[in-house]
Amino acid sequence: xxxxxxLVLVLLLPAGSRAEEALISRLSDRRxxxxxxxxxxxxxxxxxxxxxxxxxxxHDVLIRVEGPPQPMVVRRRVRVAGLWVPGPxxxxxxxxxxxxxxxxxxxxxxxxxxxxxxARLGLINLPMRAVxxxxxxxxxxxxxxxxxxxxxxxxxxxxxxxxxxLFSARIPLPSTVAPGEYRVSVLLVxxxxxxxxxxxxxxxxxxxxxxxxxxxxxxxxLLYGLVSVLLAAAAGWLGSILFRRG
Amino acid sequence: xxxxxxxxxxxxxxxxxLGIGFGVGWLSGLFGVGGGFLLTPVLxxxxxxxxxAVASGANQTIGASVSGLISNLRRGTVDLKMGLVLLAGGFAxxxxxxxxxxxxxxxxxxxxxxxxxxxxxxxxxxxLMVRESVQAILRRRRAQPRRLHEHFWAHGLPLKTRFRKSRxxxxxxxxxxxxxxxxxxxxxxGVGGGFxxxxxxxxxxxxPTATVIGTSLFQVVFVAANVTVLQAWANGTxxxxxxxxxxxxxxxxxxxxxxxGTRLRGEETRALLGALVLAVAAALLWDLVRVPDNxxxxxxxxx
Numbered sequence: 239x240x241x242x243x244x245l246v247l248v249l250l251l252p253a254g255s256r257a258e259e260a261l262i263s264r265l266s267d268r269r270x271x272x273x274x275x276x277x278x279x280x281x282x283x284x285x286x287x288x289x290x291x292x293x294x295x296x297h298d299v300l301i302r303v304e305g306p307p308q309p310m311v312v313r314r315r316v317r318v319a320g321l322w323v324p325g326p327x328x329x330x331x332x333x334x335x336x337x338x339x340x341x342x343x344x345x346x347x348x349x350x351x352x353x354x355x356x357a358r359l360g361l362i363n364l365p366m367r368a369v370x371x372x373x374x375x376x377x378x379x380x381x382x383x384x385x386x387x388x389x390x391x392x393x394x395x396x397x398x399x400x401x402x403x404l405f406s407a408r409i410p411l412p413s414t415v416a417p418g419e420y421r422v423s424v425l426l427v428x429x430x431x432x433x434x435x436x437x438x439x440x441x442x443x444x445x446x447x448x449x450x451x452x453x454x455x456x457x458x459x460l461l462y463g464l465v466s467v468l469l470a471a472a473a474g475w476l477g478s479i480l481f482r483r484g
Numbered sequence: 485x486x487x488x489x490x491x492x493x494x495x496x497x498x499x500x501x502l503g504i505g506f507g508v509g510w511l512s513g514l515f516g517v518g519g520g521f522l523l524t525p526v527l528x529x530x531x532x533x534x535x536x537a538v539a540s541g542a543n544q545t546i547g548a549s550v551s552g553l554i555s556n557l558r559r560g561t562v563d564l565k566m567g568l569v570l571l572a573g574g575f576a577x578x579x580x581x582x583x584x585x586x587x588x589x590x591x592x593x594x595x596x597x598x599x600x601x602x603x604x605x606x607x608x609x610x611x612l613m614v615r616e617s618v619q620a621i622l623r624r625r626r627a628q629p630r631r632l633h634e635h636f637w638a639h640g641l642p643l644k645t646r647f648r649k650s651r652x653x654x655x656x657x658x659x660x661x662x663x664x665x666x667x668x669x670x671x672x673x674g675v676g677g678g679f680x681x682x683x684x685x686x687x688x689x690x691x692p693t694a695t696v697i698g699t700s701l702f703q704v705v706f707v708a709a710n711v712t713v714l715q716a717w718a719n720g721t722x723x724x725x726x727x728x729x730x731x732x733x734x735x736x737x738x739x740x741x742x743x744x745g746t747r748l749r750g751e752e753t754r755a756l757l758g759a760l761v762l763a764v765a766a767a768l769l770w771d772l773v774r775v776p777d778n779x780x781x782x783x784x785x786x787x
Contacts, residue, residue: 274725276488277495309785313592321772322779323596329785379780413488413495447725448490455491455720463716466543466724467709473728474547475554477735 260288261299261434263424269441270411274448278413281440282406287426290402291342297433298341298348299397299405300425302359303440305336305389306418312376312383328376329369335416337364337384338391340407342399345392348427357425357432361385361392388412417442491723492536498729500530505733509548512734513741514748515757516697517682518545518704520675521606523730524598525764532726533783534595538585539715539722540730541674545708547731548738549676553705556698563649563695567702569656570681573663574670574707581671582714589719592783599768601672606765609680613758616683620751650691650699658689663703671711676704679761 263285270279281303289297309331316325339345345359355363366377384390389412397407420442426434444452454462487498504526512519520541527537556562588594641655662684666677681700685691691699716722745753 272488274488274490275486277486311592311783311785313781313783315596315776315779315781321596321600322774322776323772324593327592331785376780379778380782383778383780383782413486414493416493444490448488451490451724455716455722459717459720460713462724463713463722466716466722466727467546467712469724470543470547470712470727470731471550471705471709473731474550474735477547477732478551478739481736481739 261424261426261436262286263436263438265422265438265440268439269443270415271443271445272415272417272448273446276413276448278411278415280408280410281422282408283422283424283438284404284406285424286403287405288403289428291399291405292402295428297426297428298343300339300341300345300348300359300427301397301407301409302357302423302425303336303338303409304334304358304421304423305416305442306334306420307332308335308416309333310380312371312380314371314376314379326371328371328373328380330366330380331369333364333366333380334390335418336389336411336420337361338409340393340397340409342397342405348430349432350430353430353432359425361390364390387414389414411442415442417444487725487729489532489536489723489726491540491721492532492726494531496530496532496726501726501729502733504530505544505730506737507733508730509734509737510741510744511737511760512548513738513743514745515679515753515760516742516745517678517757518548518676518708519734520545520548520677520708521602521673521679521761522764524674525602525768527726528595533721534598535585535589535719535721536723536726538598538672538674539712539719540726542670542676542708542711542715543722543724543727544730544734545676546705546712547727548734549678549701549705549708551735553698553701556701559698561695562698562702563647563691564702565645566647566650566652566659566689566691566695567699569659570663570666570699570703571706573660573665574667574703575710577664577667577669578671578707578711579667579714581668582711582718584668585672585715586718596772598673599772601669603765603769603772605669605673605680606761606768609683610758610760610762610765612683613754613761616687617751617755617758621755624751650689650695652690654689662688663707666703667707667710670707671714674711676708678704679757 266282283301289295291297310333311327311329313327314325315322354360397405399405420440422438422440424436425432485498486495488495508519508523524537524541528534588597641657643656645656646653666681670677678700682696685696712722
């Protein structure tokens, strides 16, 4: 019995201490607040590693940020009688609303294709099961348009390394980010394998007036409609008194 | 100065919205219309989702028209009986319009259908306005008197009733129908419909010009209020922050516009308004006809 417990301890201890040293990572913020003055934000992901990073040791860090899943629809306009009208659509029931990937080196250089697919690293490995139109052009359009909107980003800027061990990366969130729970994953990679994998939660929340308005609109839509009517009427009436000429 | 629109879920320059509100308000003060037909397309142009643009456009119309309604009520230039008949039709039309709008959103056809409605309605109304005002200008030159109003088949319908303030004895069916039609378009296009209602009241109902503006404002304010509440309820697309910025710019612009408008003659103002309406229709038609930069568009799938 005592022998067994010692064996477990011996097996656990080095592994535990190695894990603590191998990778320590943190986020600058646990929450991002969307106020009425929100114009986008940036989160800083930083940490240190046990082994020095870089080509000498072959250790690399990858950082992945994933937003809450969102159903997206891709529409194609087709020409009918000289007019461009909406044609076939493809619905992607569960794609991340936001996705960013950064690394000390490009992810395709540090991990094999199979490893990247398993860890959902890289835009081509996002789960893009489509309902409706199946043509690959719809997937391509989703990829392009999400990237143009700054909501799907590969290598926003490489993870920078100071003194061989301190790494940091800035992940920009545009003003159109969806509120919800985000997951930030930090991976330590060497010799084509993932050595360490740490996860952090990040909440993107509407707060203040923006939250009140959105909450009212969602939970009491009828009341919100009436309030909107009264506000617009009051503003119009007040404004005409303020700006009256002559 | 950027401001985050909580319903559109995007950040827009507040000064840009105030400026748009001012510009549209100036034109609406000049022409005596709400200006929704200009505002909603401009909002779509700067990237506001069309569903939010339409619903908030209707909401903005209230702010743009309410002070005009109050001053007309004070002056006693609102035919309340006619207004209520128009409104009865308008409520029914806008209630159906909002449901149709929700259906279009689900099928994803909303952008194109809204644009097509704009092209058709603005095209027809613009042409009629230009034609009528040019004729009026020519008639003024020839100094021909005009009859009070024309009588045609619509006046022969049953359910005749007396509208004292407008000095009319006509069937309630034409005003009910006009109210319904404008209410429907108001829900689909996010406009108050003043630019269609005023000519319809003059030429179809034969109302005297003294009561036309006040009565149309009465219908526009209450139909826009109905559309706002129903859009908020059925589609959740009314953005109060967007509306308030537009109203703030709009009421300032309207005062300057109406001061400028006193320098123009009625027919010339109508001809200019007709030309403006046609220009908006042409711009939207061009957008439907030209080869799009990217034939694909993405959006959040309705749950």
